[in-house]
Amino acid sequence: MSPQPPTGVHPQLAVDVVDRLEWVSGLYPGYRRAHAKGACYRGVFLPSGKVSTLTTAAHLQVDPVPATVRFSNFSGNPYIWDRSRSARGLSVSFHLPGGVSTDLVMVSQPVFVAATPQDMWEFLQAAEPDVFTGSPDPEVLRRYATEHAESFRGLRAVKKTPIPVSYATLRYWAVHAFVWVNRRLQRTAVRYRWEPEAGVQQLTDERAAAKSPNYLHEELAERLANGSVAFTLRVQLAGPGDATDDCTALWPADRTELTAGRLLVTGEVEDQAKAEQRMFDPTRLVPGLELSDDPMLAFRAQVYAVSHSRRTRGS
Ligand code: HEM
Structure with a gap:
């Protein structure tokens, strides 16, 4: 092996x-x-x-x-x-x-858009620019956000x-x-x-x-x-119980x-x-x-x- x-x-x-x-x-x-x-x-x-x-x-x-x-x-x-x-x-x-x-x-x-390397890979695929508009397809990004609820705060921070x-x-x-x-x-x-x-x-x-x-x-x-x-x-x-492994959470x-x-x-x-x-x-x-x-x-x-x-x- x-x-x-x-x-x-x-x-x-x-x-x-x-x-x-x-x-x-x-x-x-x-x-x-x-x-x-x-x-x-x-x-x-x-x-x-x-x-x-x-x-x-x-x-x-x-x-x-x-x-x-x-x-x-x-x-x-x-x-x-x-x-x-x-x-x-x-x-x-x-x-x-x-x-x-x-x-x-x-x-x-304060927070990032992906919590793991694999999620980052998926985020970059979702953020790929459309060949016609040069911008990411909002529908594909929305799908990423729906499938990765933890990314919501980071994506909102990017938008704002x-x-x-x-x-x-x-x-x-x-x-x-x-x-x-x-x-x-x-x-x-x-x-x-x-x-x-x-x-x-x-x-x-x-x-x-x-x-x-x-x-x-x-x-x-x-x-x-x-x-x-x-x-x-x-x-x-x-404080007690605060997660140390999640850069999408505050x-x-x-x-x-x-x-x-x-x-x-x-x-x-x-x-x-x-x-x-x-x-x-x-x-x-x-x-x-x-x-x-x-x-x-x-x-x-x-x-x-x-x-x-x-x-x-x-x-
Ligand atoms: C997996 C997620 C990430 C990827 C793929 C990524 C990718 C990169 C790459 C390729 C560079 C250029 C490195 C170089 O050539 O020296 C860079 C620089 C940088 N990244 Fe990230 N990054 C990630 C996460 C983050 C996070 C979470 C932060 C937030 C603190 C961050 C902040 C920065 C900053 C500030 C620089 C500029 C460093 C400099 O001034 O040389 N990145 N990133």
């Missing part, structure tokens, strides 16, 4: 999903197969010192940590207009001593996704649960969220229509010329929340082409952090590796 891959490891499905992403968005050699349009920035993370009893993770103690930050649009099309109604990404690599880093890869919606005034005026969520481990090896499941210190601000469709196709990048350059851009890292702690809003620190984005990186080669990976952890049992986490790492390997060899 041939050995079975461990749970959460789906090498062929990861390849198939990247092929499908290329089909849905178009193939743009050298670019990420999702979140293709984006740019990298320098930053620093200032831990609050308030969570060190819950995790030994080095970036969540007391010392400031240099960071690389990337803002992006969700699409795999690097020429997509910024005024489109779609999710945005905020990825952060925290650079720790010894050349070690750990990443937080977040989007501007705001057109932001700025990358600096959106909330971003890690969507999955992660696990913190402290000095006594006690474990706490957590969910991360970046809160924009500039407040949440979005555009009406009319105001968005007047914006330049690249206004998000241009606006951020202006904002950074006048000072830094800041986000607060808020962390929700799981935990109750009354769960304890802590502030883990502040991110200051200070300017654009000098060598943008080199920085864009970087792969942000939600499963790149350091001691004091563990993955939850969410099957999508391990799967994302495989999908991103396929996308990264294709784009860095220029295909």
